[in-house]
Amino acid sequence: MAARLHIYPSREEVIDRARQLILDKAEAAIQQRGRFTLALSGGNTPKPLYEALAQESQPWERWHIFWGDERFVPADHPDSNQGMARDAWLNQIQIPAENIHPLETEAATPAAAAAANEAHLREFFAAASPQEWPRFDLMLLGMGEDGHTASLFPKTAALQVCDRWVTVGQKADQPRLTLTIPVLNQARCVLFVVAGADKNPILQEIFADSSAVAASYPAAIIQPEGELLWMLDGEAGAGLGQN
Ligand code: 6PG
Numbered sequence: 267m268a269a270r271l272h273i274y275p276s277r278e279e280v281i282d283r284a285r286q287l288i289l290d291k292a293e294a295a296i297q298q299r300g301r302f303t304l305a306l307s308g309g310n311t312p313k314p315l316y317e318a319l320a321q322e323s324q325p326w327e328r329w330h331i332f333w334g335d336e337r338f339v340p341a342d343h344p345d346s347n348q349g350m351a352r353d354a355w356l357n358q359i360q361i362p363a364e365n366i367h368p369l370e371t372e373a374a375t376p377a378a379a380a381a382a383n384e385a386h387l388r389e390f391f392a393a394a395s396p397q398e399w400p401r402f403d404l405m406l407l408g409m410g411e412d413g414h415t416a417s418l419f420p421k422t423a424a425l426q427v428c429d430r431w432v433t434v435g436q437k438a439d440q441p442r443l444t445l446t447i448p449v450l451n452q453a454r455c456v457l458f459v460v461a462g463a464d465k466n467p468i469l470q471e472i473f474a475d476s477s478a479v480a481a482s483y484p485a486a487i488i489q490p491e492g493e494l495l496w497m498l499d500g501e502a503g504a505g506l507g508q509n
Pocket of ligand 1: 307308309310311312335336337347407408409410411414415416417
């Protein structure tokens with residue numbers, strides 16, 4: 267399905283539009299399947315979105331919260347994506363603890379953690395084999411100024427992993443856990459929320475589409491079977507033109 271690109275004047279409007287889309291997708295998923303499976307992104311951009319969701323009144327017991335990636339740090343570490351979302355949102359709402367499915371980082375090595383998290387996901391999605399790919403209702407993603415998405419960094423081996431659900435990504439000397447491209451592509455809806463002028467140069471490459479370089483960025487090779495939506499602020503989206 268072709269990507270839909272929305273550029274809004276301000277970061278605040280991007281956050282509000284993303285909040286509304288998530289609520290709309292949650293309502294539809296709960297009506298159709300009795301639950302809403304949402305995978306979160308980390309970093310700084312989504313924090314106000316999580317803070318806005320904390321103000322909502324929702325059937326949180328029907329929501330299941332996952333993460334697209336996690337730094338290989340304890341949950342109480344300042345870099346933890348899980349920790350950020352819990353502080354900004356999940357600790358403020360009545361959601362059953364068992365509905366929160368972080369990418370655990372307690373294993374001795376990142377590879378062992380990836381395997382353990384994959385086993386949990388396969389159990390949740392009742393998949394007998396890795397090839398029965400999970401279908402998240404909404405996959406919330408961001409993009410770093412180097413073009414990484416989740417913890418899939420450009421030109422790294424993690425981009426090529428297609429026989430596992432969870433793999434190890436590497437940012438410099440910091441190992442990370444990340445869902446793999448096939449899992450992202452199975453989502454019913456992929457929503458990129460990206461803001462800031464520092465993201466514009468790579469977005470220009472990705473949306474130029476003709477650039478062979480773009481193919482090395484995960485955002486350029488994420489082609490979900492479901493919807494693909496981009497929500498950008500004016501700085502990130504400068505010169506891209508809406509569609
Ligand atoms: C992470 C995120 C990552 C994030 C980008 C953008 O763990 O860092 O999941 O993929 O989306 O790094 O981060 P900012 O929103 O802080 O620019």
